[in-house]
Amino acid sequence: MSSTRSNMWKAARRETARALTALVMALLVAFIIVLITSKSPVETFGTLLSGPMTSKRTIGLWIDDVAKLTMTGLAFSLVFQARQFSMGVQGQVYMGGLFSALVALSPIGPTAIGMPAAVLAGMAAGACYGFIPGYAKARLGANEIVSSLMLNYIAVNLVTYLVREPLVAAPGLLSTANFPPNTIFPTLIDRTRIDLGLILALISVAVTWFALYRTSWGLKLRLVGHNARFAEYAGIKANFIMVSAMTASGALGGLLGAMFVQGQAYGKLLVQFEGNLAFEGILIAIVARNRPLAVPVVALFYGYLRQGALIMGIRTDVPTEVIAVVQAIIILLVASSFKFGGGRLLARLKPAKPATATGAGA
């Protein structure tokens, strides 16, 4: 017993070492890029590294990002553990944000149950949006990567249309009216963006971990992910698990949507409110190897880099896009050194990959 404990620690340390190596390498590459593009590379790099720490406000931005990155990382981890490569978190975020806005702006909004009702509406909308590609795959064999990406476009454009036309606060604006104050998440620390969303994210981490590792549904889900044929053989309804995993992940995505629109940052629905954050969950899930408890840790580091890059983009002559390069480097490093999840995901994303990859020798 104690020996397996210590093995677990050893494994955890190995993983941490790998993740840190990836981080260091990424920083190195970032430095080289800065060196090439900036007139004052040392200063610029300093801004990247220390930017988020410059003020209480920037620290708040960073932590708020961490909460959101954690949510998207969790959503991706959940489907990845079931070996479903649904890319639909972005769409779920928009649908979640839309429906929590609809509830917040409805007569229910100003009532006492306004805030939780809006959050739940967001989660439900996200869950439905996660359910669709799962059901299409189970019933029609539709590839979940393709269908979820299509649904993303629909959601983004639907929200843009609704916000510009029927829901717009005043002609020409790109947002709805402000939500009633009682539907907006209270701050945890004054004059920062750190709000109730952070607590919701941490609760989500605990719930996802519990669901995956302590319930029979979670074990079934992981078994489907490990070996779907074995799961069928053992009498597990793989299709049901697959659809429910995508639905649950959708609820997390929807909750993230609610966190965006009901958070201190906005308090209203606006176009493109997600700012391309959802897809960064893929990277976080890969580095965290789909472990819910590792997700917030990875989000903490990655969120720092991301925030640093944003600040660098504002304050120096190097554009924010450097972070995209850094991101690519991390994905490459991690995918090449991690056996599970990353490599497989990348392999599946490559269209040329033959469908008969399994069933080789045996």
Add this chain to the structure above:
Amino acid sequence: MTALLEARGIAKTYPGGTVANNGVDLSIRAGEVHAVVGENGAGKSTLMKILFGIEQPDGGELLLDGKPVHFAGAKAAINAGIGMVFQHFSLVPSFSVYENVVMGSEPKAGLRFDRKRAIAEVRALSEKFRLPVDPLPSVASIPVGQQQRVEILKALYRDARILILDEPTAVLAPQEVEELFVAVRSLVAQGRTVIFIAHKLPEVLEISDSITVMRAGKTVAQVKARDVTEQSLANLMVGREVTLKVDRAVTDKSTVRLEVAGLSVNHENGTTACADIDLRLRTGEIVGLVGVEGNGQQEFMETIAGHRAALRGSAMLDGVDLLDLPVLKRRQAGLANIPQDRIAEGLAVGASLAENMAATRLSDGGFVRHGLLDRKAMKANAAALIDKFAIRAAGPDAAAGTLSGGNMQKVVVARELSEDPKVLLVSQPTRGVDLGATQFIWKTITEARDKGAAVLLSSADLSELMALSDRFLVFYHGEIVAALENDESVTPEALGAFMLGLERQTPEQIRAVSL
């Protein structure tokens, strides 16, 4: 005379703390077939991976042609003339045979891949070493036996002087084993050296010149094949007397447990796998399904298990038709299933032993209460089974994938038998399993029978079928062509005549025994 390849005092401990090799000595002479035998988990595969450079030893040294060498990776070993064929192949299924063979060292015409030359070279190689295989079709479309030839050709294409074959016969039907041996002999005749791992001692004695015996990570003996008998070799391996004989109790066979009527099954491509199968399976008996692989017995078993749809027919278990039920309901009705491919079907190698052993009982009750896992019960169950079946593993939390091949098989057998099934389906239960474990698995299956289970057994190993079965049903081209009671009068030759379709019984004779 110096050895071609020598390992001295090799030690290897895996990160999990398992000591796989602990002072292994091995000495291979040029031009011989050298067998390495030993129980499951003795460390054979680990030693081979070290010779091939994909695992690094913690201690000891390797000598090639008398000179110390160190292989940092497979590339270094390949450059030194060593080739290895793993039990689980590493081919690209959608690529053609010749592409797989030359991949990584393609012949070039300028910068272009010279396909013509590649095909010609693969053809020449396959003729030279008597490994017949068509270079053009995709690897996915050829049978396992030929895929193995592709793996061997791949090693030979890279000029392997020393070829390591890790349990090559475990995936082969008996006649394919003969074909492999023809190739091995031709390899040796042309100056190559072969290291060969196997569990079936008759095979080992037939093909090898020298034999190294390993036990618990150590070399315990190196002998000449001509100096040992099956029995003396078995004693060296296990360290005690082993007899592969099981005593079957007299059981009450009055109750019919499973009644199959008119069962027909098609292959995925629409051709007939088996047609109009009728049989009755009674409590307390083992019925052996005999047949050359590919004659429908596997599809028949898969249909009963629920992994394949029946075209028509019924399979009544205590009055319910199994064919109408999903897998979970079949299991709850008392069906258990030891599948033929443990890695693809029987296990999740990434999950822990405790999880693997509980996987078939994840509805409420047993290991689940109100949807929550009873992790204590799961662990206790795994610990008990590990103990009872003498599974070599670090503990219930060890990932199934870290076990040696034979120990994985024991995990599957342990799980399926732990449910006290009414009907037990068993396919190839002792493939890749060592002598002691074979004896043990035979004994447990027989005990399940003695306690009243009805067992359907399919195996490519005739001696296994003859040792365990009460009755035989011989499959040929998807039909039962003979049904026999297992008594002294039944010989392998007699069964062989039915298996090859040279003879068949009348329908009356068949029904008299099959029902």
